[in-house]
Structures are given as C-alpha cells and as structure tokens.
Amino acid sequence: MKKTLVVILVLTLAIGLAACDSTGGEENQSGERVWRVAAVYHTPITDGAWSETQFNGLRRMEARGAQISYVENVIAGDFVEAIRAFAEEGFDLVILGTNTYEDLVFPVTEEYPDVRFVSMNGIIMSDNFVSVRVPNEEQGFLAAIVAALSTQTNTVGFIGGMEIVPILRGAYGFEQGVNFVNERFDRNVELISVNTGSMTDVNQAKETAIAMIERGADVLTPMADAAGMGVIEAVEERDVMAVGTGPGHVVMAPNHVISTIMRDNAYVYDGLWEFLINDSWPTQIEVFGILRGVVYTQNWAADMDPAIIAMVDEVIEGVKSGEMIIRAYS
DSSP states (O other), X not given: OHHHHHHHHHHHHHHHHHHHOTTOSSBXXXXXXXXXXXXXXXXXXXXXXXXXXXXXXXXXXXXXTOEEEEEOSOOHHHHHHHHHHHHHTTOSEEEESOSTTHHHHHHHHTTOTTSEEEEETOOOXXXXXXXXXXXXXXXXXXXXXHHHHHOSSSEEEEEEOSSSHHHHHHHHHHHHHHHHHHHHHTOOOXXXXXXXXXXXXXXXXXXXXXXXXXXXXXXXXEESGGGHHHHHHHHHHHTOEEEESSHHHHHHOTTTEEEEEEEOHHHHHHHHHHHHHHTOOOSSOEEOSGGGTSEEEEOOOTTOOHHHHHHHHHHHHHHHHTSOOOOSOO
C-alpha cells in the first residue's frame, strides 16, 4: 500500500509541475507548437540500462523544445492509472517504457483517440497506439561474441530478467552468438543461461551470477534492466568479467566490464520525435536496431584483443549488408 501511495504522489507531483510549466499548452509565447511528451517507466531511470537510456531520449526531446513529464518504478497495479492520468492531462504522446503491461493499458488508450501512445517492444498497433521494437537478439548476439571469445574457462553466462518476449529474444540471440563462435573458431564454449523472473531484484540477479561463477563461468552478461546491477556487483566481487548491456555497467565496475553492447533507446526516442512532429506514424511495428544505430558497441577494455573487436565489427557490417541474419526465435 505504501509503495502504491508513493507512486501516485510522484505521478501527481510530476503532472502538477508539468501543468504549471510556463511553456505548457499547445503554443509558447512565440506562437510555436510545444509538444507535450510523458513516459511511464517500470524501473528507475538510473537502472544503468533500459530505462536510463530511454530517459536520456526523453531529455533530448526536452532539449528540442518539448514539455516532458515522467514517472519511474511504476508497479503493475499503477501502470494503467499512470497512463490514464497523463492522457487526461492532455499530453500529445505517452510512452510505455515496457511492453509488459500493454494488454492492460491498451483498452484505456482507446478512450483517448487524440493522444498518441507508444509501447517499447510492444506488439499492438492501432490508430493511436504504436509499437516499436528494439531487437534484443542483436544485442545478445554481439555480447555473446565478446564473451565467448574472451572466456578463459570456456564457460559464459547470460542472466535475463522476466521471461517476456524481449528477454527471451535476447537469450536466444546470445545462444546464437555462442554457437557462431564455436563453429567459426572450432571452440567448445559452454553457455549457462537463466532468467531470474525479475527486472528489479538486484540481490536475486547477484546470487544467480555468483552461482554461475561457481560453476566456472568467467564472463557474464546481464539483460535484466535494474536487476542487472546485481550481476555487475557479482563479477566485481568475484574478480571475473562482464560484457555490459547498459551505460551504467562500466561506470559501476570499470575494471571488470570488458565492453558494452548498447541498446541505446535514446535513438528510438529520436525516431519517435520525428514521428510526432511530422505526424508520420508508422502503420507497422518499427524496428530500431543495428541498422538505425540503436545497437552498437562502446567501452572496449584497453587490453582487448583487436581480433575480437574486428569480429564484432564484421558481424555489425554483415547485419547492415543483409549477409548476416540474427534470428529472433528458433
């Protein structure tokens, strides 16, 4: 009850501040249209990965002149009310930071035909509800190449969060990447893959990572939003390595994250901004991945083998050219 109350109070405060903003309404003092964009996040905006990169994109919208508002750490029971509150307040665009609750939210969006809604990694499309997809399988594949080529024990680990479609795709992409390395380089790298069932339980992810390390895994990759921080804690404490999947991972353990495979949702928000200001909403699910600069590499360790970097670059170029296909499902 207390957590629910906190979320509602934060939402009320956020919308109240937005309503009082001097740039509010449809036009500013110069007569220019001011777009109002709100977002609802299921994890903290400091989760080091999924929501944090989305929030960076929201701030980029603000820098372009949008009036923004958001709530974070919203639990399932409050998601619908958060969406409804922003719609009632007359925001032009309301972004669902996760697809987890879109089946609950979608019926509500039909009540507000003049508001645009976007679901991150969703599957629903309607007149005012658009889904976009970030291909987790691409991120998983690239992370697996780095991990499988870097392991000294021939064992790598993947720790996912909830068993939802995006995470399952990420896990399958990681499996494909390990298989690719084994076949290409005649290796026999073993993969340990576990979904913890939570995107927020840091301790559970950490315990899972420690169990993998004790089984011999020496390079781990999280794909669990805020919970992924537990994996980074584990690799630092046990002195093994990680392939990060968000900007916060290398910040947290710079000596134990050998590279970061980014799924940079800020670039997705750049695309949403273009849809909004041009009223050019897609009629099918838009995919934002390697081809649109959303999935990429950064933070290579100083002593990283150049051959590994070259291999990752080769795969990226292969995806861009169409020669390399990373499957979403088996």
